[in-house]
Amino acid sequence: MKRQLPRIGELTELMQFKKPELDGRKRRLDAALTIGDLRAIAKRRTPAAAFDYTDGAADGELSLHRARQAFEDVELHPDILRPAAHVDTSTTVLGGPSALPFGIAPTGFTRLMQTEGETAGASAAGAAGIPFTLSTLGTTTIEDVTAANPTGRNWFQLYVMRQRELSYGLVERAAAAGYDTLMFTVDTPIAGARLRDKRNGFSIPPQLSVKTIANAIPRPWWWFDFLTTPKLEFASFSTTGGTVGELLNAAMDPTISYDDLDVIRGMWPGKLVVKGVQNVADAVRLIDGGVDGIVLSNHGGRQLDRAPVPFHLLPQVVREVGKDATVMVDTGIMHGSDIVASIALGAKFTLIGRAYLYGLMAGGRQGVDRTIAILRGEIERTMTLLGVSSLEELEPRHVTQLTRLTPLGGAPAAAERTAR
Template identity: 50%
Template sequence: MTATPTRVPAAAPAPVQQRPRVARQRPRWTELRELLRLRKPTFNPVERRLGAALSIGDLRAVAARTTPRAVFDYVDGAADAELTVRRNRAAFAAVELVPEYLSPVDRPELSAEVLGQEIAMPLIFAPTGYTRMMHHEGEVAVARVAARNGLPYALSTVGTSTVEDVAAAAPGGQHWFQLYLTRDRRLNEELLDRALAAGFTAVLLTVDTPVAARRLKDTRNGLTIPPALTARTLLDMARCPSWALNKLTTAPITFASLSSIAGSGLDATRVADVAFEPTLSYADLAWLRARWPHELLVKGILSPGNARRAVEEGADGVIVSNHGGRQLDRAPATLAVLPEIRAELGPDPAVILDSGITHGQDIIAAKALGADAVMIGRAYLYGLMAGGERGVERVVEILREEYSRSLQLLGLNSTAGIAPHHVRLP
C-alpha cells in the first residue's frame, strides 16, 4: 500500500506594509514668504544687464551684444592667429590651488603694497588706447572707479583723455602714465612734464611695440591707422543706436594727450609713429630715468635677462606683459615666465603681471608665483562697453568677491599669506 504524500500548506503572503502618510497642512503665507524672495523689477536695461552678470565672461557677452562688432573685436582680438592670448588663459586654467584649513578666514585682508603704496587689493587698471571708442565716458569713468576703490589707474599715451582730464575727474586717485617714448625729445618732455604737473606718480615705459602687429580682425573691420571703415562696418555700428547716439552727441574721439600739443601735427598716421618706435634702446630708458623723478616701470618684459637689465638701468620694477597677445604672437604666457623673472630680480624690485586675468583666482595664482599685483585691460573694457562707469564698477565687484572668497576657501586671511606652496603647476 503506497503512502500518500503529506501536502505542505503554502506559506501565507507577508502582509504589505503601508507607508506612513505624510501629514499635510494648508500652505501658510508666513512660510511661503521665506521661500518667495521676489526681487523688485529693474526697469533700467543697463542695471538689469549688469545685475545679471556674475562673471567677467558674462560682461563680455553683454559687451558683444551692445557694442558694434568692429569695436568689440578691437578689444577682444589679438595678433595674427591669436595663439598668445589663448596661451595666457590656458596657463591660468592649468594652475591648481592647494588649500590649508583650520585657520580663521572670517574677513580676509585684501590689501597689498605696490611701489611703496598700499592699494585695496593687488589689482591695477592697465593703460588702453581708443578708450572713448568703447564707451563715450572713456578713461575718466575708469579713473573714477579706480579712485573710489583705492586702486591705481594707468592712462595711455594714445588714450582719448588727457592727464589733466583724469586728474580732474578723480582727484586723490593713484594715477600712472604709460609712455610711448619717441624720437621727438620735445614731445617726450612735454608729456612727462604734464604728467608730473597733474600729480601722476609713476611712468610705465612700454617696450614691446617696435612695430605695429598684424591684427586681422581690425584689418577686416577697417579699424586700422588711418581708418578704412567699410559699408558693412558702418551698418554694424548703426545696429547699436545708443552707442552711435553717444558718439554723435559727445566730443570727437582724438588722441587727447597728443593732439593738445600745439604744432605737433599729429594725424592718425603720425600717431602710429609715436606708438611704434623701432629704435628704442636701453639708452632711452637711461634718459627717461634721469628725466622722471618718481617711480618708473618697464612694461612688456618676458625674459629674465631683459628684466635684470631694465632694473640695472634704473627701473623700479617691470611689468611682465605680452600686450594681451596683441603684439608678438607665439610669445610665452606671462604666468609661465613670471617665476623666472621674480627669481632673477629677487624680492625688492616691483613685478606686476599683465595679460590674461579674468578671475579673482588668477590674482592668487600670480601672487603665489611672484607678482606684487596684476593688471587688467580687457576685463574692465568689457565692463565699460557693457555699462560705462557702472560696468567698470561691476568688474571690480566681481573680481573682489572672487578673490576674497577664494582666499577663504584656501584657508588664508590675507593677501600677505599667499605663498608658492598654495599653487601647483602642470
Template identity: 55%
Template sequence: MTSAGGGAARRLPRWSEIRPLLRGRPFIADAVERRLSKAHTIADLRAVARRRVPRSVFDYVDGAAEDEIGIGRARDAFRAVEFHPRVLRDVGTVDPSVGVLGRRSALPLVLAPTGFTRMMHHEGEIAVARAAADAGVPYVLSTMGTTSIEDLVRAVPAARTWFQLYLWRDRDASARLVERAIAANVETLILTVDTPVGGARMRDVRNGLTIPPSLSPRTLADMSLHPSWWFNLLTTRPLEFASMASWNGTAEELARRMFDPGVTMKDLAWLRETWPGKLVVKGVQCVEDAVAVVERGADAVVVSNHGGRQLDRAPVPLELLPHVVAAVGGRAEVMVDTGICSGADLVAARALGASAGMVGRAYLYGLMAGGERGVRRALGILHQEATRTLRLLGVPRMEDVGGEHASLRAWNGR
C-alpha cells in the first residue's frame, strides 16, 4: 500500500473485486427484441426507425409542410410547459386512465389516423390496432389507410376502433364509406377538416415519393440498404388504399384529385344527421370554428394543425387549447394533437384542458422499428413516462390533473 500526499491509501485491486463489475448485457437472440430493448424514449425509437426503412418512407412520417416551422413550434410549446408538483402526497398507486367519449381509456391517448400505414411496415394497421387494444386506448383508422374497415374490425374485434373520414369530391363515395363504418359498428367517426388541398411536404417532393413506392434506379439502389423492408413489401399483398380505387402517383397528386376544397358547415350538418355514433371534428385552429362545429353537433373537437403537415406556421395547438376549452364550455370534449413526444406531454395536455392527446408519429416510429412489437414498445414508453410524471407531480389519478399542475411559459430553446 502507498499513500498519495497524505490522502487515502492506495492498493492494487483483487480480481475478486473486479469480476462483479464486469457485467455485460445478456445477449438477446431475437433481432427485433434486441433493437427495441435499446429504445427508452420515443426519440430512441425514431433513431431505430430511421435505420430500418428507406429514406423516403421515413421522411414521409417524420416530415412536415414547407419549412417545417409549425411542427417545430408545436414541439417547443410542449417543452415550454412548466409543471407545478406537490409533495408529501400518496402516489404509491397511480391511475393514468381517463374517460374519453364515454368510455375508459388506459391513458389520455388516442392513436391518430395515418395514411399508407403498410408502407411503414407490412403488418400495417392491424398491428397498430392489436397493440392499441392490448394497451386499452382507441385507434383511428384513416380513409387513406391500407386496411379496410371490415378487415380491421374482423382481425381485432377487441379494439376500440374509430374511423377518420375525408369528404371527397365524390360525395357518393364518402357516403358509402360512412355506411360501411356504420355496418362495421365503428364507435366514433372523425371528420378531418384542415385539408381543402394537400400541404406542400417538401421532403416527399424532393424524395420523389410515390404511393406505392416505384422501382427506379434510386429505389433499386436503396434495396441494398433495406433488403428486409423491400422483401416484405414485395412478398405481401400489394400496397393499396383499402377505401378507394388503386392509385399510382405522389401523395400530393392524390390529395389534389380527391380532397374537396368546397366542404362547408352544411356538410358537417349532413354528417351529423347521417352518423349515429360519436362525431369528432379534427383540424380546428381557431376558437370561433370550435364553437361553430360544436353548435352543429360535434361531440368533440381536436385542436390540431395536422402534425404541421398542412399549413406551415398555423396556430400552435397547445397554445390554442385552453382558449378552445374555455369557449366550448363543457358542451363537448376537446382533444389536442401535434407535438406530443412523450407521456409527460400527455399529462401536460391534460393539465391544459384536453380530454386526451392524439399521436401519430410516435407509434409510427415504433411500427417502423419493429412492427407490432415496436408499437407496443412505443405505448409502453408513453405509459411509463405518464405514470412517472403523475408520481413526481404528486397526483395519484390522471383525472385529477388540472390547470394548477402546469402552465405555459416562454420557451427560449434551452
C-alpha cells in the first residue's frame, strides 16, 4: 500500500471534541448506560447504611440472587424478517393507561436514600406516563405525592397494622386524594432478617456514631441534604426510633387474614390488588374471589429467604388463573429485557423497586428519569430485535426459562421451570 503524509484537512475532520458538560449531576447520569451503572454511582454517593438498606435482602440474600439469576437464565427467541420499525410500549392495566409495561413499586423510608424521595419518584412517573406506588412506610404524605403527581396515576400500598384504625385511616385518605389502586400487601406479618441493617446499626432516623461519621466524610453532600431539609414524615408513623426491623415488628400484625382483606375491600372504591402472592393455590383463590389483580412477589427477597422466585412462578400461575387475569410481577428486575420476558410469559405489568432507588440515589429526580429512560430504551430495543411491534404480540414462544434449580421432591414444585 502506498503511504503518504497525513493531510491537515483529513486530520481536522477526525479531531472532533465534545463540548464539556459542566453540570456534574447531568454528566454522571449521562454516563450511566445501565441500571448497574446507576447502582455503582449510588454506592459511591450514599452512606453505607442507607445504601445497604436498599441493596440488601434477608438472611443470606438467596431469594434476591435467585430472582436476578432467573432473569439472566432467559433465552429469547427472535423472529426474522418481521419489521418492527415502530414499537408501541403502551398498555392498559387495572383500568387505566401506562406508557410503559412497568410502574414504580412501593418502597419504604425513601427520603433516607435521597432527600427528594417519593416526590422525585412520583413526579418522574407522572412525566413518563407510568403509575407510582406510595408505601405505607413512605416518607412523603399521601397528599404530597398527589401534589407531586397531580394528573398521573398514583397507587397506594397498604399494610394492615396492629392498630387497624391507622390502616383504615390511610385507606380513606388515599381514596380522598384520588389514588386509583390499593395494593394490599400480605407478605410482611413480621420483618425479615435484614442482616446488613443490623451489621450497619441502621436505624430510623440515622444515628451519628464513629462509624457513620467516618463513612460520611467522603459523602458530605448526602449529610448536607439530610440535615438541611425537612424532618422525615411517614405516611403512617408519627414517631420513629429503632431499627427498621423493630419498627416493622412493632407495627405489623402476624394475625392478618382473609377477613382483613374483606374489610379493606368494603372500604376501598377503586381497584384492589394483593401483593406478595407466592404460590399457585393462593393466586387462584384470590382471582376467583374477585380481586382486581395480584402481584407475584417475594418482597425483593427482603422477607423469607429461599422463597419462590416470582418469575419462575409466572407461567404456571397464568395458566391456572387464565390469561385475562391481571397478574403482575416484581423482584429482581434490572433490565428492560426482564420486563419483556415477563410480559411474554403472561404478566400484564411489572414493578421496579431497587432500579428506581438506584437512580434516585444517583441523582434525585433526574436520576429517576434516567432509570426510566434506560429501561424504556432496553424494552424498545429488545422488542425490535424480537420482531414485535407491540406488547400484545409477545408470546410464551419468545422465551425459554433455562433450568438451573430443579425440585427433587417433597412439597409440590413452586415454579414451572420452562415456558416451552
